[in-house]
Amino acid sequence: xxxxxxxxxxxxxxxxxxxxxxxxxxxxxxxxxxxxxxxxxxxxxxxxxxxxxxxxxxxxxxxxxxxxxxxxxxxxxxxxxxxxxxxxxxxxxxxxxxxxxxxxxxxxxxxxxxxxxxxxxxxxxxxxxxxxxxxxxxxxxxxxxxxxxxxxxxxxxxxxxxxxxxxxxxxxxxxxxxxxxxxxxxxxxxxxxxxxxxxxxxxxxxxxxxxxxxxxxxxxxxxxxxxxxxxxxxxxxxxxxxxxxxxxxxxx
Ligand SMILES: [Ca+2]
Ligand SMILES: [Ca+2]
Numbered sequence: 618x619x620x621x622x623x624x625x626x627x628x629x630x631x632x633x634x635x636x637x638x639x640x641x642x643x644x645x646x647x648x649x650x651x652x653x654x655x656x657x658x659x660x661x662x663x664x665x666x667x668x669x670x671x672x673x674x675x676x677x678x679x680x681x682x683x684x685x686x687x688x689x690x691x692x693x694x695x696x697x698x699x700x701x702x703x704x705x706x707x708x709x710x711x712x713x714x715x716x717x718x719x720x721x722x723x724x725x726x727x728x729x730x731x732x733x734x735x736x737x738x739x740x741x742x743x744x745x746x747x748x749x750x751x752x753x754x755x756x757x758x759x760x761x762x763x764x765x766x767x768x769x770x771x772x773x774x775x776x777x778x779x780x781x782x783x784x785x786x787x788x789x790x791x792x793x794x795x796x797x798x799x800x801x802x803x804x805x806x807x808x809x810x811x812x813x814x815x816x817x818x819x820x821x822x823x824x825x826x827x828x829x830x831x832x833x834x835x836x837x838x839x840x841x842x843x844x845x846x847x848x849x850x851x852x853x854x855x856x857x858x859x860x861x862x863x864x865x866x867x868x869x
Contacts, residue, residue, distance in 0.1 A: 669702075669772075669847055670698055670702050671696035671697060671698030671702050671703040671772050671774065671847065672696060672697045672698060672703075672774070673696060673697070673774040674694040674695060674696055674697055674773075675697075676728075677724070678724065679691075679694055682776070683774045683775050683776040683845055684773060684774070684775050684776070685775070685776055685778070686775050686776070686777045686778065686783065686841065686865040687778060687783065687865050687866050687867055688864075688865060689862050689863070689864050689865075690773055690775060690848070690862060690863045690864075690865065691760065691861075691862050692760075692761060692762040692771070692773070692850065692860045692861060692862060692863070693728070693729070693736050693760035693761060693762055693861075694760075694773065695734060695762065695771035695772060695773050696771070696772045696773060696774050696847070698772075699732070699733075700733050702772075703771065703772050704732075704733065704734050704769070704770060704771035704772065705768065705769055705770050705771075706733035706734050706735065706766075706769050707766045707768070707769060708733060709733045710733065710735075711729060711730050711731070711732055711733065711734065711735055711736060712735040712763075712764045713735050713736045713737030713738075713763055713764065714726060714727055714728045714729055714730035714736050714737065715727060715730030715731075716730075717737060718737060718738075725738045725758060725760070728760060734762055734769075734771055735762065735763050735764035735765075736760060736761065736762055736763070737760075737761060737763050737859075738758050738759060738760045738761065739755045739756065739757055739758060739759040739761070739830075739861075740757075740758075741757045744825075745825070745828055746759075746828050746830065748820070748825055748828060748829070750817040750819060750820040750825065750829050751790075751815070751828065751829040751830040751831070752815065752829065752830065752831040752832070753788075753830050753831060753832045754830065755788060755830045755861060759788070759861050759862075760861070761788075761859045761860055761861040761862075762859070762860045763827070763858075763859040763860075765852045765856045765857065765858045765859075765860065766852060766856040767852050767853060767854050767855065767856050768851075768852065769851070769852045769856070770849050770850060770851040770852065771849070771850055772847050772848065772849050773847070773848045773849075773850070774845060774846070774847055774848075775845070775846055775847075775848050776844065776845050776846075777841050777842065777843055777844060777845075777846055778843070779843055779867075780840075780841065780842050780843040781840065781841070781867065781868070782838055782839070782840050782867070782868035783838070783839055783840075783841055783865040783866060783867060783868055784835045784837075784838055784865070784866050784867075784868045785799070785807070785810075785835070785836050785837045785838070785839055785863055785864070785865055786832065786833060786834045786835055786836055786863070786864040786866070787812075787832070787833045787836050787860065787861075787862070787863055787864075788830065788831075788832050788860075788861040788862050789812065789815075789830070789831060789833065789858055789859060789860050789861060790815050790827055790828060790829050790830050790831065790858065790859040791812045791813065791814050791815050791816075791831075791855075791857065791858045791859075792814065792815070792816055792826045792827055792857040792858075793814055793816065793855045793856075793857050794811070794812055794813055794814035794816075794855060795811075795812045795814075795852070795853070795854050795855030795856065795857070795858055796809045796810060796811055796812065796853040796854040796855065797810050797812060797850060797851060797852055797853055797858070797860075798810055798850075798851050798853050799837070799839055799848060799849065799850055799851075800848070800849040800851065801839070801841055801842065801846050801847070801848055801849075802842075802846055802847055803847070803849070806839040806840060806841065807837045807839050809853060810836060810837045812833070812836075812855075812858060813831070813833065815829035815830070815831045816829070817829055827857065827859060828859075830859075830861075838868050841865075850863075
């Protein structure tokens with residue numbers, strides 16, 4: 618190595634030269650190992666299953682382990698593990714559970730109320746989530762992730778029955794339209810997924826623009842490996858989306 622040679626030439630005896638050369642060689646080797654290590658660290662995605670510290674969601678109602686593909690994957694069942702591990706949210710408060718939906722001892726109002734991701738559920742009273750301006754009626758008491766902002770993401774550990782291509786459909790609302798993406802074990806598998814807006818100017822109630830539900834069938838096609846994987850859903854732009862569930866079906 619040039620570095621070794623340069624150090625050796627500045628020293629006196631052959632012994633010193635040899636020792637210095639040896640030490641410098643070790644230093645070069647150590648530096649190289651460190652450098653390669655840093656490259657490996659830099660290229661191992663945050664969600665990679667091998668180093669992943671998040672866990673499949675479970676509580677008193679849901680304890681089915683990793684959600685299954687093909688099948689329905691609930692966004693509100695994003696992984697346990699907290700900020701920076703299982704999700705990233707712009708603040709530590711849940712703006713739905715325990716806030717908009719006051720803590721009253723009920724399962725739905727207090728669902729994951731101490732986590733940063735903002736969760737709520739569909740309500741049929743007062744024409745909130747059963748209104749004349751939505752494209753589909755969502756199920757009642759359907760949990761969803763809302764108050765979404767660009768840059769936010771959450772992980773969902775899934776178990777995929779067979780490797781292959783899957784169609785992805787989504788139950789959602791979107792005030793402004795936007796873009797999301799999906800990654801598997803930290804690697805993008807969808808590219809940008811465009812979400813059509815569900816804004817309807819005819820609705821006289823401003824806040825209800827967040828409650829015009831739609832089902833986007835075959836919104837994207839993704840190729841997934843077999844087995845347990847960490848899916849990451851990321852809000853790429855706009856936000857203001859409510860995300861209820863993703864349906865994965867085999868692509869023909
Ligand atoms: Ca939040
Ligand atoms: Ca949020």
